[in-house]
Amino acid sequence: MLKRTDPYVPGEQLEGQILKLNTNENPYPPSPSVLNAISNEMKHNLQLYPSPTVEQLREVIARASNTSLKKENVFIGNGSDEVLAFSFMAFFEPGKTIRFPEVTYSFYPVYSKLFNISYEEISLNRDFTIPVERFFQSEGGVIFPNPNAPTSLFLSINKIEEIVQQNQDNVVIIDEAYIDFAQESAVSLLNKYDNLLIIQTTSKSRSLAGLRVGYALGHPDLIEGLTRIKDSFNSYTIDRLAIAGAQAAFEDKDYHQETIEKILKTREWVSIELKQLGFQVLPSQANFLFVSHYSLSAKSLYQALKLENILVRHFNKAPIDNYLRITIGKDNDMMELMKTIAKILIKQV
């Protein structure tokens, strides 16, 4: 009676005194105005359904994009994972092979199997960059994150534009979960291309992983396609408190900017120190680092850190099985990580 599926496995969520550097959460709390907004909202009408069209938040997001986007260009979902799932349903078809990188967000093959969409995994270049030309003229569409996960590497907007141009009959989805820690978003391309869908989230730079608000930006026809799927699935996917909280987060631009700057600063010194400890550190444009040690295997280091109550993410799959993905925490967290790694390396000798 049960359908065959091959579910995604999220990062471990352990309880207790654990330093969690494994799920790329923001170490800083959301803006105080988020808590105020939630406090106000919860006193009214929790017994009433939320807006099924979420117009106000869509307007706020459009405005925050610093482009000419309007609410008709914005779709909101229950975390960017739901937006991704709806996008697979709306834009990719069984029988038309889509393409994504071999090393990428591991939910893409899960969605593909769930919705019977065939896919081709494109090997990365040896330096883990994306081989742009291999995404040209796809049969059924293209999806990849920028910056890519877990490699942390950023692909320039010019290169993304080439891929979009070379897939005019298909939808190209750029999953920008980590874009606020990177150079530049591809939103500037949206006024030129109607086959580009950009997916972002409030879970990373806006510190709202606990609230579940993701969104897509694109041509109104694409947004309409997503809306039709959503309205065939669940009329109200974002609750009243999440809507109020997310809206406040977008309105407090200063806090957002400060949080990002703190994380970028930490990323910088941690990268330097890790290199000094013998790590290869990929040039990250995300809120995590992707690293490999010249002598200690990633698996051993992952296990040794876990024994010390520090969780990082290890993917037990070639060609990245000798790498660890480490979330950027607060400075204190990262000093603890550095000390612990140094201790482990010394024991090793």
Add this chain to the structure above:
Amino acid sequence: MLKRTDPYVPGEQLEGQILKLNTNENPYPPSPSVLNAISNEMKHNLQLYPSPTVEQLREVIARASNTSLKKENVFIGNGSDEVLAFSFMAFFEPGKTIRFPEVTYSFYPVYSKLFNISYEEISLNRDFTIPVERFFQSEGGVIFPNPNAPTSLFLSINKIEEIVQQNQDNVVIIDEAYIDFAQESAVSLLNKYDNLLIIQTTSKSRSLAGLRVGYALGHPDLIEGLTRIKDSFNSYTIDRLAIAGAQAAFEDKDYHQETIEKILKTREWVSIELKQLGFQVLPSQANFLFVSHYSLSAKSLYQALKLENILVRHFNKAPIDNYLRITIGKDNDMMELMKTIAKILIKQV
């Protein structure tokens, strides 16, 4: 590029001074302990993902069911609509025709089309009761609400047991969104049948439509099937505040009971008065009434009420196009409704 879909149309959500008796929301706010729980939760870790397995809330729900159910018997989703969507994906297969009543929750045909599941709509008896035998030996499974919507009629647990027994190779889903306003839940059958799935929600009797928490109760194999779909779709579907709020709602049993009793009392006197005004009122076991007037058409009354800023639900579809679904509000709301209806009927003469 867009897939053909035929989305569900939720009840109108208008702004302003409107008396909303059209989406079966609870007129009373949730328990004060819900607000306390949300206040506490929002101060901690909104930047961290919620639990992907929602174990604690599942335990609380199992306990609240007053049966021997355990958390392994409970699946939680983003409103019962998401639980329904996942259930269609998990338990119904393209090529095997499922059955549901012709007059029922209008989302079932929408899910069927979205997931390519063929379905047979079983006509109700002339008194709008469910023709039990016609659900025996289905090819692909059975789904219906109890009490049925929008008819408000309750089917006895004995009859449900017959349907479950006569569909041993398929899943029978009983959608109990309104069960707390009715005689008895079918949960008592769960220890005897592994092919019965019961879906409930916090949106109605627990006054949490704005929070989006629904759930399914059933054999651990069915729960496992739903979990696999969910984990292939979206790891975290319930946010931290919704988890905390729903948990508090289940723990305040007294408040829940009081709210239900208030609504049942209101339902009783409103039914009597509507009959006196010339309405046929079906014997409701839900928080809404399904009514038809002997002289004024449902459509005219719907429109006349809308002009007076009172929204009720009219389904423009035979055989129920001469009926209105009216949510039970507070006593004051219903007195206003009565007065307005009386006024409309007098003008009519």
